[in-house]
Structure formats: C-alpha cells, structure tokens
Amino acid sequence: MSAPSQRAAFLALVLEQMGAPYRWGAKGLKPSASALRLFDCSGLVTWCLQEVGGPDWRATHNTDRLWDVCTPVAIEAELLPGDLVLYGRPGTKTADGRPVTREDPNHVMVYVGAGVVVGASGGGSTTLTLADAAAAGARVKTFPRIAYRGDVLGFRRLPFSS
Template sequence: MSQRNAFVVAVLSQMHAPYRWGGKGELDRVANKRAFDCSGLVTWALREVGGPDWRYSHNTDVLLAQCLAVPKEEELLPGDLVLYHRKGAPLDAEHVMVHVGGGVVVGASGGGSTTRTLADAAKANACVKVFGSLDYRARRMGLRRLPFRS
C-alpha cells in the first residue's frame, strides 16, 4: 500500500473520534478514544504512516505554507488537503480537511477553541466526520499536497 493510501486509511480509521481544541491524537484513557483538532488529525495520520512528526510544530497555517500547492481542483488526489480561511482574513488558514476522493472531505470538525473536553465535543457534535463537498464550508482558500514518498 502506498504511503498516500495508508494516510487516507489512517484518517478514515478515526471516524467519529471526538474533536478537542489542540488535540493531536492523544488517547483519552477514560473514554479510550483519541481526540483531534483539524490539523492534529492530519499530522497524527501522517506520522502514523511513517511521515514526519509534525504534531507539535504544524498547525493549519504551517500546513498551508509548507505543503505543495495543487493548482486545480481537477488535480486533487485522495490524501490532499483542503484549507479554509477565517472570515474577513483570506490569508489566514483556520481549518483543514482531507480529500478522500470524489470531492468528499473528512476531518475533525464542529468544534472550536471552546471545545476542550469530550463532553464539549458531544454537546457540539464535534468529531471526525465526512462532508460530500469541498465547499461544505465557506471560504475555501487552497489545496495542498503532503510530501508523500509513494
């Protein structure tokens, strides 16, 4: 299996894992679940498949800056990233999702800076989930490719 495909499998393996602001895949021992924020899911999955350990050095802005740009939506591959900007700040990335094919994206979503516990996540339905469109959220700002070996 290619590193790219293994990355997509790792992301999908965390479906419904709770969202936690700043979560990088740490295991909650009480619930026996990992918790993620959007960039935490991406960096955890990349590390899981033998990529660099960016969990504590890369947030959404750094992923935007350091990954290769995908110039056209038609060139997206499964495992590429879709980034979204803050309202009123088109150069400030605030959210990232993983394209899994066919315009479908998966990622940790529904939370925010106030989602710090599993109870917060449950109340907000904040978790790793799927959306059927790259534009499920307004303000798409860019498409990026992680540095996969294969």
C-alpha cells in the same frame, strides 16, 4: 514505503478515525486504553502522517504551517485522495484595516475523492472537553462536498515519500 502506498495508508488511517471526538489542540491523544483518540483538524492530519512514516509535525504544525510547507495544488480538478483542503480568509485586511500579507487558514480537511472531505470538525477553541465536543457534534466526520464551508482557501499536497 512508496508514495502511493504511503498516501493510501494515510487515507486509510484518517478514515479509521471516523467518529473520534474533536478537542481543540488535540494531536491524537488517547485518554485511556479504551478511549478513542482525540483530534483537532490539524492534529488529525499530522498524527496520521506521522503514523505512516511521514515527518512528525504534531508539535510544530497547525493549519498555518500546513498551508506554508505543503505543496500547492492549483485547482480542485488536480486533487488526489489524501490531499488537503484548507479553509479560512484570503490575505486582505485585518479588522482594524491593516493589510494582511498572507492567507489565514483556520481549518483543514482531507480529500477522499468524488468531492468528499473528511476531518475533525465542528469544534473550535471553545471545544476543550469531551462534553463540549458532544454538545457541538464535534468529531471526525465526512462532508459530501469540498465547499461545505464557503471559505475554501486552497489545496495542498502532503510530502509523501517518493
């Protein structure tokens, strides 16, 4: 599959997951034949990438690894649909004052264009059951602007086939 068609297939698959419940650590798990798949933020990205013929990073990649291995995109104006927006803390200091030598991404969304991002959101490490997710409104959903959270860390491009 060419990079443009793989990118388009990835983005379409991400959008097909709209409404799927969030669950911390879920990487596309489908609890039953009639159930929706379950995702956390990095699980949505890695499952969709693998489904369109990309590397199978589900067992090895979270937001930190996506930040480290995907190609940086310098500025928001260079984003393409299917690129990643990562959120978190810049490398500064830990709570006890020790220096942090790297950025600390803790959330990832997929850019779809016109400033809109989509991803598994609203959960966190306390969202371990479907009841937790429902109570928190945690699911795959859209936000009308990249900075829906104030801690945009940067942008990355997935390794679509060339």
